Amino acid sequence: MPTQNPAVLPVQTRNTHVQGVLWDMDGTLLDTEPYWMSAEEELVAAHGGSWTHEDALSLVGSALPDSALVLQRAGVDLDAREIIDWLNERVMAGINNHVEWRPGALELLEELHAAGIPCGLVTMSEGPMATQVLSKLPKEYFSFQVTGDQVSRGKPHPDPYLLGLEKLSALVPDLEARRVVGIEDSAPGIAAAAAAGLTALLVPHLSRVPETGPWHTIDSLERVGLSTLSTLIGIGAN
Structure with a gap:
């Protein structure tokens, strides 16, 4: 900027x-939190895991590498960088649609x-x-x-x-x-x-x-x- x-x-x-x-x-x-929460739920579900609203709330405000570790523990079989990139893509699409x-x-x-x-x-x-x-x-x-x-x-x-x-x-x-x-x-x-x-x-x-x-x-x-x-x-x- x-x-x-x-x-x-x-x-x-x-x-x-x-x-x-x-x-x-x-x-x-x-x-943007609804975008993050939706992306997290979609990603965990795609890997056969379960993700609750409470799980999503626990990540609010956290650093992305820390969030990636939590998602891996929930069953997401991707490395941290792949998880972060996937979430970023979904959230940025949401921002483009509506702020x-x-x-x-x-x-x-x-x-x-x-x-x-x-x-x-x-x-x-x-x-x-x-x-x-x-x-x-x-x-x-x-x-x-x-x-x-x-x-x-x-x-x-x-x-x-x-x-x-x-x-x-x-x-x-x-x-x-x-x-x-x-x-x-x-x-x-x-x-x-x-x-x-x-x-x-x-x-x-x-x-x-x-x-x-x-x-x-x-x-x-x-x-x-x-x-x-x-x-x-x-x-x-x-």
Whole structure:
């Protein structure tokens, strides 16, 4: 993706604590989880195994190599790379057919864009899928992307968000991790964002998530604006 011009990112002069926002993709920016779940069920069934809705929920937010191991244990007789490629093909076809943005996501992106707050995408999906999703947006809201194939350890490890902070630091002088918001919908994702030192915001969607932790929780991004994010940074995590 083209990098947004740093000259239009006067974050330090804005009346806000927020220096940047790092977004999860699947389940946070858009609702791709039904595509993933359907693909997993189809793949396991093709190999004579059984796959439940609970099994599918357990993989939400996980790194793709970890998901591939679980699917192998469920009976899929393919190597990890073959499984990942098969899932990617099915999910990307679904995205091409229809994109369901999560409630409030585009509105928050537009507000951040108008305020000059840089955003980055931090997803366990791979590069081609992330690029495909970003191409569906009405504007270039994201300055960069971190994808699952760029890190050796995926969520819940902090590595993806630490790489996101590194990329963000090239755009924002004197970056402080706590002044960057990480928005997530899953247990692995929110754990990764919090472990990287971000102000982590959990917006639960389909999967089970912890009731408490070093993060903030809200039921929908429809209730979140730049002032909300600034307030969260100011008060710290619960």
